[in-house]
Amino acid sequence: MELAFFLYNFAFHEKSCAYFQNCGETMLDDTDRRILRQYQADPETPMADLAERAGVTASTLARRLGAMRDGGVLRGVRGVIDWGVLGYSIEVMLRVTLDKTEPRAFDEFLAGARKVPEVTEIQTFLGTVDVRLVVIARDLQHYQALYRERLLVLPHIADIEALMHVSLVKSDETVPL
Numbered sequence: 531m532e533l534a535f536f537l538y539n540f541a542f543h544e545k546s547c548a549y550f551q552n553c554g555e556t557m558l559d560d561t562d563r564r565i566l567r568q569y570q571a572d573p574e575t576p577m578a579d580l581a582e583r584a585g586v587t588a589s590t591l592a593r594r595l596g597a598m599r600d601g602g603v604l605r606g607v608r609g610v611i612d613w614g615v616l617g618y619s620i621e622v623m624l625r626v627t628l629d630k631t632e633p634r635a636f637d638e639f640l641a642g643a644r645k646v647p648e649v650t651e652i653q654t655f656l657g658t659v660d661v662r663l664v665v666i667a668r669d670l671q672h673y674q675a676l677y678r679e680r681l682l683v684l685p686h687i688a689d690i691e692a693l694m695h696v697s698l699v700k701s702d703e704t705v706p707l
Contacts, residue, residue, distance in 0.1 A: 665677075
């Protein structure tokens, strides 16, 4: 009975998560974790060096990274832009509460926010605050114009709170593996 239950659950688990996808940490073995630790530390490391640091062959590394990409564990490598170097010295986080009496409030607000090029990040929440926008501007004058002309006119805003970014204390997307 226990063996049949185990085999059923294993088969169900395999079908439902296609190797890594939606399975969380349980599908990563020690080799995968070693690879990810090294990859997180410096994603620009040449593959041969990364394989050596992770204690695997280059072909094993390529196969494992490919499986993790296919399984959704690795979503890609991205460039991190220093907006200040490009002339954007102001970063503001807006916490927005929407008027939820309108059924399409979220969809319409998000569609409008996506069209504002200076909005670099949009997050939705459950709770008092519905949406958080990260907005960049060249200076306070630019931010004020942007705020009045492009952000306050977004539909269904019930309340908005601005938090001006002063300093970045920590920014780390690595996870302990």
